[in-house]
Amino acid sequence: MSSPHLRTYAYRAQNHPNAAARLLLETVVRKKSNLSVSVDVTSADDFLAIIDAVGPYVCLIKTHIDIIEDFTPGLIQKLQALSQKHDFLIFEDRKFADIGNTVALQYSSGVYKIASWAHITNAHTVPGPSIITGLASVGLPLGRGLLLLAEMSSNGSLATGSYTEEAARMARANPNFVMGFIAQRRMETVGLTTCETAGEDDFLVLAPGVGLESKGDAMGQQYRTPREVILKSGCDIIIVGRGVYGSPKNLDIQEVRNQAGRYRTAGWEAYEERVLS
Numbered sequence: 001m002s003s004p005h006l007r008t009y010a011y012r013a014q015n016h017p018n019a020a021a022r023l024l025l026e027t028v029v030r031k032k033s034n035l036s037v038s039v040d041v042t043s044a045d046d047f048l049a050i051i052d053a054v055g056p057y058v059c060l061i062k063t064h065i066d067i068i069e070d071f072t073p074g075l076i077q078k079l080q081a082l083s084q085k086h087d088f089l090i091f092e093d094r095k096f097a098d099i100g101n102t103v104a105l106q107y108s109s110g111v112y113k114i115a116s117w118a119h120i121t122n123a124h125t126v127p128g129p130s131i132i133t134g135l136a137s138v139g140l141p142l143g144r145g146l147l148l149l150a151e152m153s154s155n156g157s158l159a160t161g162s163y164t165e166e167a168a169r170m171a172r173a174n175p176n177f178v179m180g181f182i183a184q185r186r187m188e189t190v191g192l193t194t195c196e197t198a199g200e201d202d203f204l205v206l207a208p209g210v211g212l213e214s215k216g217d218a219m220g221q222q223y224r225t226p227r228e229v230i231l232k233s234g235c236d237i238i239i240v241g242r243g244v245y246g247s248p249k250n251l252d253i254q255e256v257r258n259q260a261g262r263y264r265t266a267g268w269e270a271y272e273e274r275v276l277s
Protein backbone atom coordinates (compact mmCIF):
# COMPACT_ATOMS: atom_id res chain seq x y z
CA MET A 1 0.00 0.00 0.00
CA SER A 2 1.34 3.42 -0.95
CA SER A 3 2.12 6.12 1.58
CA PRO A 4 -1.09 8.09 2.51
CA HIS A 5 0.14 11.29 0.90
CA LEU A 6 0.24 9.58 -2.52
CA ARG A 7 -3.44 8.58 -2.27
CA THR A 8 -6.29 10.88 -3.23
CA TYR A 9 -8.08 12.95 -0.63
CA ALA A 10 -11.29 11.15 -1.67
CA TYR A 11 -9.84 7.72 -0.93
CA ARG A 12 -8.50 8.90 2.41
CA ALA A 13 -11.89 10.42 3.33
CA GLN A 14 -13.54 7.01 3.01
CA ASN A 15 -11.08 5.28 5.28
CA HIS A 16 -10.21 7.73 8.03
CA PRO A 17 -10.98 6.62 11.62
CA ASN A 18 -11.55 10.15 12.96
CA ALA A 19 -14.91 11.86 12.28
CA ALA A 20 -13.49 15.40 11.99
CA ALA A 21 -10.75 14.21 9.61
CA ARG A 22 -13.39 12.55 7.42
CA LEU A 23 -15.45 15.75 7.35
CA LEU A 24 -12.35 17.77 6.49
CA LEU A 25 -11.26 15.45 3.69
CA GLU A 26 -14.79 15.37 2.26
CA THR A 27 -14.86 19.17 2.29
CA VAL A 28 -11.46 19.31 0.58
CA VAL A 29 -12.79 17.05 -2.18
CA ARG A 30 -16.12 18.93 -2.61
CA LYS A 31 -14.45 22.33 -2.79
CA LYS A 32 -11.24 21.26 -4.51
CA SER A 33 -9.37 23.20 -1.85
CA ASN A 34 -6.58 22.25 0.53
CA LEU A 35 -6.39 25.84 1.77
CA SER A 36 -6.97 26.83 5.38
CA VAL A 37 -7.00 30.56 6.07
CA SER A 38 -5.78 31.69 9.48
CA VAL A 39 -7.79 34.77 10.47
CA ASP A 40 -5.57 36.49 13.03
CA VAL A 41 -7.32 39.84 13.43
CA THR A 42 -8.56 41.51 16.60
CA SER A 43 -11.85 43.09 15.50
CA ALA A 44 -14.98 40.96 15.22
CA ASP A 45 -16.13 42.88 12.13
CA ASP A 46 -12.82 42.32 10.30
CA PHE A 47 -12.85 38.66 11.38
CA LEU A 48 -16.30 38.07 9.88
CA ALA A 49 -15.60 40.14 6.74
CA ILE A 50 -12.44 38.16 5.96
CA ILE A 51 -14.16 34.82 6.58
CA ASP A 52 -17.10 35.76 4.36
CA ALA A 53 -14.66 36.78 1.61
CA VAL A 54 -12.40 33.70 1.74
CA GLY A 55 -15.18 31.22 2.60
CA PRO A 56 -15.76 29.98 -0.97
CA TYR A 57 -12.06 29.14 -1.39
CA VAL A 58 -11.24 27.28 1.84
CA CYS A 59 -11.84 23.89 3.42
CA LEU A 60 -10.99 25.14 6.89
CA ILE A 61 -10.94 28.43 8.81
CA LYS A 62 -8.34 28.66 11.55
CA THR A 63 -9.09 30.95 14.49
CA HIS A 64 -7.32 32.42 17.52
CA ILE A 65 -10.57 33.30 19.25
CA ASP A 66 -8.82 34.83 22.29
CA ILE A 67 -7.33 37.72 20.27
CA ILE A 68 -10.73 39.20 19.38
CA GLU A 69 -11.13 42.40 21.41
CA ASP A 70 -14.92 42.65 21.16
CA PHE A 71 -15.74 38.96 21.52
CA THR A 72 -19.30 37.99 22.46
CA PRO A 73 -20.86 34.51 22.32
CA GLY A 74 -22.91 35.79 19.37
CA LEU A 75 -19.70 35.86 17.33
CA ILE A 76 -19.57 32.07 17.47
CA GLN A 77 -23.10 31.86 16.06
CA LYS A 78 -22.08 34.15 13.18
CA LEU A 79 -18.96 32.06 12.57
CA GLN A 80 -21.07 28.90 12.48
CA ALA A 81 -23.53 30.54 10.08
CA LEU A 82 -20.62 31.35 7.73
CA SER A 83 -19.36 27.79 8.09
CA GLN A 84 -22.77 26.57 6.87
CA LYS A 85 -23.05 29.20 4.13
CA HIS A 86 -19.62 28.50 2.64
CA ASP A 87 -19.13 24.84 3.63
CA PHE A 88 -15.94 24.91 5.68
CA LEU A 89 -14.78 23.45 9.00
CA ILE A 90 -13.46 25.40 11.98
CA PHE A 91 -10.07 24.88 13.64
CA GLU A 92 -9.39 26.76 16.89
CA ASP A 93 -5.60 27.07 17.14
CA ARG A 94 -5.63 26.92 20.96
CA LYS A 95 -2.30 25.07 21.39
CA PHE A 96 -3.26 23.44 24.68
CA ALA A 97 -0.23 22.67 26.86
CA ASP A 98 -1.30 21.64 30.39
CA ILE A 99 -2.18 18.50 32.39
CA GLY A 100 -5.15 16.42 31.27
CA ASN A 101 -7.61 17.71 33.88
CA THR A 102 -6.83 21.36 33.15
CA VAL A 103 -6.99 21.08 29.35
CA ALA A 104 -10.32 19.24 29.60
CA LEU A 105 -11.71 22.28 31.49
CA GLN A 106 -10.07 24.79 29.12
CA TYR A 107 -11.50 22.92 26.12
CA SER A 108 -15.06 22.52 27.43
CA SER A 109 -15.62 25.58 29.62
CA GLY A 110 -14.73 29.22 30.27
CA VAL A 111 -15.69 32.08 27.99
CA TYR A 112 -15.05 30.28 24.71
CA LYS A 113 -16.35 26.69 25.18
CA ILE A 114 -14.09 25.67 22.29
CA ALA A 115 -15.23 22.05 22.07
CA SER A 116 -18.82 23.14 21.39
CA TRP A 117 -17.96 24.81 18.07
CA ALA A 118 -14.43 23.95 16.84
CA HIS A 119 -14.30 20.75 14.78
CA ILE A 120 -10.53 20.65 15.26
CA THR A 121 -8.09 21.94 17.86
CA ASN A 122 -4.42 21.37 18.62
CA ALA A 123 -2.05 20.66 21.49
CA HIS A 124 1.60 20.76 22.38
CA THR A 125 3.03 17.41 23.46
CA VAL A 126 5.16 18.84 26.30
CA PRO A 127 2.90 17.40 29.07
CA GLY A 128 3.02 13.87 27.59
CA PRO A 129 0.12 11.57 26.57
CA SER A 130 -2.18 12.70 29.40
CA ILE A 131 -2.94 15.84 27.40
CA ILE A 132 -4.55 13.63 24.75
CA THR A 133 -6.52 11.70 27.39
CA GLY A 134 -7.83 14.96 28.87
CA LEU A 135 -8.85 16.51 25.55
CA ALA A 136 -10.30 13.26 24.20
CA SER A 137 -12.58 12.95 27.24
CA VAL A 138 -14.32 16.10 25.99
CA GLY A 139 -13.79 16.02 22.24
CA LEU A 140 -14.21 12.40 21.22
CA PRO A 141 -17.90 12.13 22.22
CA LEU A 142 -18.51 15.28 20.13
CA GLY A 143 -16.76 13.86 17.05
CA ARG A 144 -13.89 16.35 17.28
CA GLY A 145 -10.29 15.89 16.11
CA LEU A 146 -6.92 16.81 17.61
CA LEU A 147 -3.69 17.87 15.90
CA LEU A 148 -0.39 17.49 17.74
CA LEU A 149 2.25 20.18 17.24
CA ALA A 150 5.15 17.99 16.13
CA GLU A 151 7.14 20.80 14.48
CA MET A 152 6.84 24.57 14.27
CA SER A 153 7.51 27.01 11.46
CA SER A 154 9.33 29.54 13.62
CA ASN A 155 13.08 30.00 13.48
CA GLY A 156 14.90 28.21 16.32
CA SER A 157 11.92 26.00 17.25
CA LEU A 158 12.77 23.36 19.87
CA ALA A 159 10.23 20.93 18.37
CA THR A 160 12.83 18.91 16.46
CA GLY A 161 14.60 15.54 16.69
CA SER A 162 13.47 13.28 19.51
CA TYR A 163 10.70 15.72 20.53
CA THR A 164 9.12 15.39 17.09
CA GLU A 165 9.62 11.61 17.13
CA GLU A 166 7.88 11.33 20.49
CA ALA A 167 4.95 13.40 19.19
CA ALA A 168 4.61 10.94 16.30
CA ARG A 169 4.56 8.00 18.74
CA MET A 170 1.93 9.72 20.88
CA ALA A 171 -0.26 10.11 17.81
CA ARG A 172 0.15 6.46 16.79
CA ALA A 173 -0.98 5.39 20.26
CA ASN A 174 -4.19 7.50 19.92
CA PRO A 175 -5.34 7.27 16.28
CA ASN A 176 -9.04 7.72 17.04
CA PHE A 177 -8.80 11.23 18.46
CA VAL A 178 -5.46 12.40 17.04
CA MET A 179 -6.20 13.06 13.36
CA GLY A 180 -2.84 14.50 12.46
CA PHE A 181 -0.11 17.01 13.06
CA ILE A 182 0.92 20.58 12.72
CA ALA A 183 4.25 19.93 11.05
CA GLN A 184 6.38 20.82 8.06
CA ARG A 185 6.62 17.38 6.35
CA ARG A 186 5.12 13.87 6.20
CA MET A 187 5.23 12.10 9.54
CA GLU A 188 4.45 8.41 8.97
CA THR A 189 8.03 7.17 9.28
CA VAL A 190 9.12 9.66 11.94
CA GLY A 191 9.97 7.97 15.26
CA LEU A 192 9.87 4.41 13.95
CA THR A 193 12.65 2.11 15.15
CA THR A 194 14.71 0.30 12.50
CA CYS A 195 12.61 -2.88 12.88
CA GLU A 196 9.24 -1.08 12.67
CA THR A 197 7.47 -0.28 9.41
CA ALA A 198 4.84 2.43 8.89
CA GLY A 199 1.37 1.10 9.72
CA GLU A 200 -1.92 1.93 8.04
CA ASP A 201 -2.46 5.11 10.10
CA ASP A 202 -3.32 8.17 8.04
CA PHE A 203 -2.34 11.30 9.90
CA LEU A 204 -3.11 14.56 8.12
CA VAL A 205 -0.33 17.12 8.10
CA LEU A 206 -1.45 20.74 8.29
CA ALA A 207 1.42 23.10 7.56
CA PRO A 208 1.62 26.76 8.59
CA GLY A 209 4.39 29.05 7.43
CA VAL A 210 3.13 29.37 3.85
CA GLY A 211 3.61 32.43 1.65
CA LEU A 212 3.94 33.04 -2.06
CA GLU A 213 5.90 36.29 -1.78
CA SER A 214 7.50 36.70 1.61
CA LYS A 215 10.19 34.41 3.09
CA GLY A 216 9.42 35.41 6.68
CA ASP A 217 8.51 38.18 9.08
CA ALA A 218 10.41 40.25 11.65
CA MET A 219 9.43 37.90 14.49
CA GLY A 220 10.91 34.60 13.34
CA GLN A 221 8.13 33.25 11.10
CA GLN A 222 9.48 31.35 8.05
CA TYR A 223 7.52 30.83 4.83
CA ARG A 224 7.61 28.25 2.06
CA THR A 225 5.48 28.16 -1.07
CA PRO A 226 2.38 25.91 -1.43
CA ARG A 227 4.32 23.85 -3.97
CA GLU A 228 7.20 23.24 -1.57
CA VAL A 229 4.80 22.35 1.22
CA ILE A 230 2.34 20.09 -0.65
CA LEU A 231 4.44 18.60 -3.43
CA LYS A 232 7.97 18.46 -2.05
CA SER A 233 7.25 17.96 1.67
CA GLY A 234 4.03 15.93 1.28
CA CYS A 235 1.88 17.98 3.68
CA ASP A 236 -1.91 17.87 3.17
CA ILE A 237 -3.28 21.31 4.02
CA ILE A 238 -1.67 24.74 3.68
CA ILE A 239 -2.38 27.26 6.42
CA VAL A 240 -2.09 30.85 5.22
CA GLY A 241 -2.67 34.00 7.26
CA ARG A 242 -1.11 37.30 6.26
CA GLY A 243 -0.34 36.04 2.76
CA VAL A 244 -4.11 36.18 2.18
CA TYR A 245 -5.34 39.15 4.20
CA GLY A 246 -2.18 41.32 4.24
CA SER A 247 -2.21 43.98 6.94
CA PRO A 248 -5.45 44.21 8.96
CA LYS A 249 -4.85 48.00 9.11
CA ASN A 250 -5.43 48.28 5.34
CA LEU A 251 -7.98 45.55 4.68
CA ASP A 252 -8.99 45.37 1.01
CA ILE A 253 -11.68 42.71 0.84
CA GLN A 254 -11.52 42.30 -2.94
CA GLU A 255 -7.78 41.71 -2.68
CA VAL A 256 -8.34 39.23 0.18
CA ARG A 257 -10.71 37.31 -2.12
CA ASN A 258 -8.18 37.38 -4.98
CA GLN A 259 -5.37 36.11 -2.76
CA ALA A 260 -7.53 33.31 -1.35
CA GLY A 261 -8.29 32.20 -4.91
CA ARG A 262 -4.62 32.35 -5.80
CA TYR A 263 -3.49 30.25 -2.81
CA ARG A 264 -6.30 27.77 -3.39
CA THR A 265 -5.18 27.25 -6.99
CA ALA A 266 -1.52 26.93 -6.01
CA GLY A 267 -2.31 24.39 -3.27
CA TRP A 268 -4.62 22.34 -5.48
CA GLU A 269 -2.27 22.25 -8.47
CA ALA A 270 0.55 21.03 -6.20
CA TYR A 271 -1.74 18.26 -4.87
CA GLU A 272 -2.76 17.18 -8.39
CA GLU A 273 0.85 17.04 -9.44
CA ARG A 274 1.71 14.95 -6.36
CA VAL A 275 -1.08 12.42 -6.72
CA LEU A 276 -1.57 12.19 -10.48
CA SER A 277 2.01 12.31 -11.73
Ligand code: S5P
Nearest residue numbers: 038151152153154208209221240241242
Ligand atom coordinates in the same frame (compact mmCIF):
# COMPACT_ATOMS: atom_id res chain seq x y z
O1 S5P B 1 4.38 26.26 13.73
C1 S5P B 1 3.42 26.98 13.64
C2 S5P B 1 2.16 26.59 14.12
C3 S5P B 1 1.08 27.43 13.92
S1 S5P B 1 -0.49 26.81 14.33
N1 S5P B 1 3.52 28.19 13.00
C4 S5P B 1 2.45 29.03 12.84
O2 S5P B 1 2.62 30.11 12.23
N2 S5P B 1 1.21 28.67 13.34
C5 S5P B 1 0.05 29.57 13.21
O3 S5P B 1 -0.23 29.77 11.83
C6 S5P B 1 0.25 30.95 13.82
O4 S5P B 1 -0.21 30.98 15.15
C7 S5P B 1 -0.59 31.84 12.91
O5 S5P B 1 -1.93 31.86 13.38
C8 S5P B 1 -0.57 31.14 11.57
C9 S5P B 1 0.41 31.70 10.55
O6 S5P B 1 0.07 32.98 10.18
P1 S5P B 1 0.85 33.77 9.01
O7 S5P B 1 0.21 35.12 9.00
O8 S5P B 1 2.30 33.82 9.36
O9 S5P B 1 0.60 33.00 7.74
